Amino acid sequence: MATDSERLLRTDAARNAERILRSAREVFAESGPDAQLDEIAQHAGVGIRTLFRRFPNKAVLAKAALEQGIAECIAPAIEQALLDDDPLLALNSVIDAAMSLAAREHNTLAAARNAGAVISDAIGPYYASLTLLTRRAQEVGRIRADLVPDDMPRIMAMLFSLLWTMDPASDGWRRYLSLILDGLSPAAATPLPESVPLRPSPRPGNWPI
C-alpha cells in the first residue's frame, strides 16, 4: 500500500529510501538504538541530507524501519494464517511472527520508542487482516464476542512494551501472550468496559509521528 508521497518517488529515490531503511535496521542492530543517523546514512551510501529528506526525523525513520521488518515477517504469516483451520491458532501464529521479529530487532524497536513513535502504528497496515482473523475466531467461539478490532493493535503494543522488562531477545513475552489469550477466552469473560478510539485527533503541537 503505497502512500501518495511514495507513489511519486523516482525509482532511484525509492531505492535509496529502501537502502536507508535496511541500513537503519542493520546499524541499530550493531550499534544499539542510540546509533547516529550519520552512521546510517553512511552505511546506506547516501548523504545525511538525503536521509532527512526522506525521513523527517529519527522517530519516522525508526518506525519505518520497524515496519519494513514487520512487513517481511508478517505478510507470509498472515497468508498462512488465512488458510489455517483453527482461527485461534492462526491469530496466535501471526502475533507470534510479529513478536519474534520485534524481539529479534529490539534495537530498532527501542530506537522508535525512544524517539517517541507510537509503536502500535507499526502493525497498522495489517489491521484489516487481524480484524478478519479475530472475527473468524469469534464466529467459532474461540474468542470472546466483545473483542473489537481496535483491541488487537493494543494487545500488540502491550506485548511490545514487555521487551524492556526482560532480556529483549528472549521469548519471555510468550508467558504474557498466554496470559492475555486466557483473557481473550469466551470462558472467563467479564463484560469489558467500552473501547475508546485508537489514538484520537493528532496530538497538539508539532510532534514527530
Add this chain to the structure above:
Amino acid sequence: MATDSERLLRTDAARNAERILRSAREVFAESGPDAQLDEIAQHAGVGIRTLFRRFPNKAVLAKAALEQGIAECIAPAIEQALLDDDPLLALNSVIDAAMSLAAREHNTLAAARNAGAVISDAIGPYYASLTLLTRRAQEVGRIRADLVPDDMPRIMAMLFSLLWTMDPASDGWRRYLSLILDGLSPAAATPLPESVPLRPSPRPGNWPI
C-alpha cells in the same frame, strides 16, 4: 527508602532535589514531554548545573518525577488495600491508583519513555507490597496460582504502554485491565510458560537509567 546517595544529601540539597522533581512534573504537564530542562531548572529556582548534578540525564529525572507522583498516590492506596477483605479488589484498587496517576501525568510518563527509561521500574519500590497482595489473592483462589511476583510490574508496564494508543488522559485502559484480570482468573488458566528474570544484567554500553 533512601538510597546511599540520598542518605548523604545535605538538607538544602534534598530540598532542591524535591523542588526539581515537582517542577519537572508541573512543567511537563504544562509544556509537554519535550519541555526543556532549562525551563524545569528555572521553574525550580535552581541553576541548570544543579539539576544535572542531582539527575544525570533527562531519563533519570523524568523517571524520578514519575516515581514521586506514583509514590504520592500509591502509598495510601496500598495502606487501604492491605486492610481490604477482598484481596482481588484490593489489588485492583492499587493498580487503579497507579494507572490513574499515570494517565493524569502522562506527559511525565512520556518524557520518561522518550528518554529511554524503563518504566516498570517506577513501581519497583512497591514490588513487595504488590507481591503480598498477589499472594493473598492467590491464597483465597481469586487469582491463578502460577502467577509470580515479577508478573505484576510487567502487567503495569503493559497497561502503561496502552496510553499511547488512546487519549492518554482517558480511562480507556480500564478495558484492558479488565481483559488482563480475566486472564488472571484461576478459571481460565492455561498453564503459563516459565517467567524470565526482570531486566537481566545491566545493559551493555553506558545507557541512561
Add this chain to the structure above:
DNA sequence: ATGCAAGTGGCAGTCAACTGCCTCTTGGTA
C-alpha cells in the same frame, strides 16, 4: 536524445542535552 523536474549532498548554522572548570556560598559539626 534532450530538457527539466526531481533528487542529491556538501556546508554552515541552530538548538537542546549534557560536561568541565572554577569560584562563591552554606549547612552542620568540632
Add this chain to the structure above:
DNA sequence: TACCAAGAGGCAGTTGACTGCCACTTGCAT
C-alpha cells in the same frame, strides 16, 4: 562560632539531531 566539606551555579564548550541554501546530477516523458 569557626571551619570545611558539600553544594550552587555561571560560562564556555561538545555532541547529535535537524534545517536552509544551493550548485550539481539524473530519471524519464516527450
